[in-house]
Amino acid sequence: MGATEFIATKRHPADDNHNVNNRPSDRWQRWLGSSYEIRIRVTLGLMFLLIIIANLNSLRFFGASRSLQNDTAKYRAVGNLDVISRLLKTNPLERSRSTQFRDLAQTAGFAEIALVETDALQHDDSDSSGFVDAHLLQKLRSAYNRDKEVAGALGGGLPATMSTVYVSDKGENVRTVAFHFVSDKGEPLTLLAAIPATIEAGLQRFSTLNALFQFLSMAAAFTIAILLLKITFKPYRQIKNQALAADVGKADQPEAVDFAVHTFQKVIGELRHKEAVLQRLYAQQKDRATSLERYNEYILAGMSSAVISCDTAGAITHFNRAAEKICNVEAGSVMRRDFHYALADYPVLTEMIEAALEKGKETSLPEMELYLAEGRRLWLSVVCSQLKDTDNSVKGAMVLASDLTDLKRLEAEIRMKEQMAALGEMAAGLAHQLRNSLAAVVGFAQLLKKLTAGTDRVPDLVLNIINEAQATEEMLTRFLTLSRSERVLLREVEFADIQKMVENHFAEHLIAGGVRLVFAVDNDLPAFVCDPILITNALINLIQNSIEASSAGSKVRVEGSCMGYGQPLLIRVIDNGKGIPVEEIDKIFLPFYTSGKATGTGLGLSLVRKWVVYQSGEITCQSTLNRGTTFTITLPQRPASAVAVKCSGEALTART
Numbered sequence: 001m002g003a004t005e006f007i008a009t010k011r012h013p014a015d016d017n018h019n020v021n022n023r024p025s026d027r028w029q030r031w032l033g034s035s036y037e038i039r040i041r042v043t044l045g046l047m048f049l050l051i052i053i054a055n056l057n058s059l060r061f062f063g064a065s066r067s068l069q070n071d072t073a074k075y076r077a078v079g080n081l082d083v084i085s086r087l088l089k090t091n092p093l094e095r096s097r098s099t100q101f102r103d104l105a106q107t108a109g110f111a112e113i114a115l116v117e118t119d120a121l122q123h124d125d126s127d128s129s130g131f132v133d134a135h136l137l138q139k140l141r142s143a144y145n146r147d148k149e150v151a152g153a154l155g156g157g158l159p160a161t162m163s164t165v166y167v168s169d170k171g172e173n174v175r176t177v178a179f180h181f182v183s184d185k186g187e188p189l190t191l192l193a194a195i196p197a198t199i200e201a202g203l204q205r206f207s208t209l210n211a212l213f214q215f216l217s218m219a220a221a222f223t224i225a226i227l228l229l230k231i232t233f234k235p236y237r238q239i240k241n242q243a244l245a246a247d248v249g250k251a252d253q254p255e256a257v258d259f260a261v262h263t264f265q266k267v268i269g270e271l272r273h274k275e276a277v278l279q280r281l282y283a284q285q286k287d288r289a290t291s292l293e294r295y296n297e298y299i300l301a302g303m304s305s306a307v308i309s310c311d312t313a314g315a316i317t318h319f320n321r322a323a324e325k326i327c328n329v330e331a332g333s334v335m336r337r338d339f340h341y342a343l344a345d346y347p348v349l350t351e352m353i354e355a356a357l358e359k360g361k362e363t364s365l366p367e368m369e370l371y372l373a374e375g376r377r378l379w380l381s382v383v384c385s386q387l388k389d390t391d392n393s394v395k396g397a398m399v400l401a402s403d404l405t406d407l408k409r410l411e412a413e414i415r416m417k418e419q420m421a422a423l424g425e426m427a428a429g430l431a432h433q434l435r436n437s438l439a440a441v442v443g444f445a446q447l448l449k450k451l452t453a454g455t456d457r458v459p460d461l462v463l464n465i466i467n468e469a470q471a472t473e474e475m476l477t478r479f480l481t482l483s484r485s486e487r488v489l490l491r492e493v494e495f496a497d498i499q500k501m502v503e504n505h506f507a508e509h510l511i512a513g514g515v516r517l518v519f520a521v522d523n524d525l526p527a528f529v530c531d532p533i534l535i536t537n538a539l540i541n542l543i544q545n546s547i548e549a550s551s552a553g554s555k556v557r558v559e560g561s562c563m564g565y566g567q568p569l570l571i572r573v574i575d576n577g578k579g580i581p582v583e584e585i586d587k588i589f590l591p592f593y594t595s596g597k598a599t600g601t602g603l604g605l606s607l608v609r610k611w612v613v614y615q616s617g618e619i620t621c622q623s624t625l626n627r628g629t630t631f632t633i634t635l636p637q638r639p640a641s642a643v644a645v646k647c648s649g650e651a652l653t654a655r656t
Helices: 003-009 012-023 022-031 035-089 093-098 099-109 118-120 134-144 197-248 256-304 321-327 345-357 407-451 458-483 495-505 507-512 533-550 604-613
Strands: 112-119 148-150 160-163 173-182 188-196 306-309 316-319 362-372 377-388 394-403 492-494 517-520 528-530 557-564 569-574 618-624 628-633
Touching: 003 604, 022 112, 022 604, 035 173, 035 188, 035 197, 035 256, 035 377, 035 458, 093 099, 093 407, 093 495, 093 628, 099 407, 112 118, 112 134, 112 362, 118 134, 118 188, 134 148, 134 160, 134 173, 134 188, 148 517, 173 197, 188 321, 197 256, 197 316, 197 604, 306 321, 321 394, 345 362, 345 394, 394 557, 492 495, 495 507, 495 517, 533 557, 533 569, 533 604
Parallel strands: 517 557
Antiparallel strands: 112 188, 148 160, 160 173, 173 188, 306 316, 306 394, 362 377, 377 394, 492 528, 557 569, 569 628, 618 628
């Protein structure tokens, strides 16, 4: 009898025990199968569980990235509107139509912005507004009444609301931000701005597609696992049943043994093929998870706000490029190290992280000023909170910090220009009255000098009166120079020409004071466009201050450098004098502030700053007590075709 006929006619021993095998415990044992079947089920189960964990982890990281992007957009927009509202509190109608208002809105990145009365915006029964026409008012109401993503107070109690992302009339993805404030006259007003939301809209669409893809991939993986179980177990059970039916293994049935071995080898080949398929699917899922994780890293690295996170042990896990710039440290040197080391110069941030890790405390500071080494100051908007997993377990802490330094500098410039405008108005009337009075005083004093020519002391007293009047006249002239507009005459000039004028001015003064003036200028310093008279006067004022602050035998150093074509020109005046206290550095450019000097009007540095700003430049000061002071003038490089125009409150340059 052949092997095939033997298997077909052989009775299975389990038929005699049919009733016993139908017991529940036997059915459960048959479902589990042998140890081989159990291992296959456990392996597939673990692989499917790993796929689920990888998908959930990618969804969590993507959700965290979306949340960070949304928070950054919210706080930045509301902070910028807060700054603009301060400008509009006085004369809101006039200032809302000014160039300064439009420049601030453009700098803040708003696609559109409008100022309207709060009552007219919130009540549909009013069709009139003193700020916008009726058509625009209806358009603003429609934008204001959209669904709100943030309603009420935001970030430290700012009265603002923010809509969800929608498509504007121009086909762009935007958000509407409404910021409520009250003018100096008690009028409730609202700033309504549209901010671009292309990134948020893209993340929202990608999040939906990503979640759908993850669900479909898990469903496909589960289906494939079930099919593989059936495909894998079918040949194995056939071999098993045939071997049991044929009593494979007995010495008197060699044909049956050969058949079982041949069949088993075939099954092994199929299993190896299925194993390769499973490994390929697993590798694809692993690559997918790695790709998503790398994408999240790219998002974090490209954010303009600093993102610093650490695990529960305090080791740094994320440190993006913005964090490198703010903290002035490379990410590679702090990764996996304790956050106390990475943020050693920022004790406020370390205290926030400690509070988040130990007490679960969430800290939000819309504005925070930090004093760093070498007199550098930094303004930050900081949010610190715990990092939690999907099961609400604590994974560490995270700090989100936005650099507000440029915004604060813009606020300072606005305040300075407002002060200069007010000073100009006051100076016009004051100059008229004081000059008339001084002319009369000088005239009467000169007449009195002639009438008392034969006496001893009277001419000296009269001379004192004339000198004091002339000193007052000089102070008044400098005051008027500070308050009135300048005509900036731009031309291409070599730094050597400015150096020569400065050296000629101080030739005799330096010898008398015992102070040396040293110039250190780059050999390849290019010619640049500026007003040479104003820059020379600015350097003379700064060098004069350095000489007065220095002792005999010391030196004042003037440096000129440029990093390359298109980069700004840097001019530094450095001394090793007594220095300026850090709390006074913000005040030294204010009119009439003398920083403890016994003589002087306090207008010199105010004039220097005015002359530099009128040429689109910037001046900064770094000082350490008893070690010296450094003033740095930064001038942009302009083409030689730039021509001078009349400047009134701002540095304007017309180009041919």
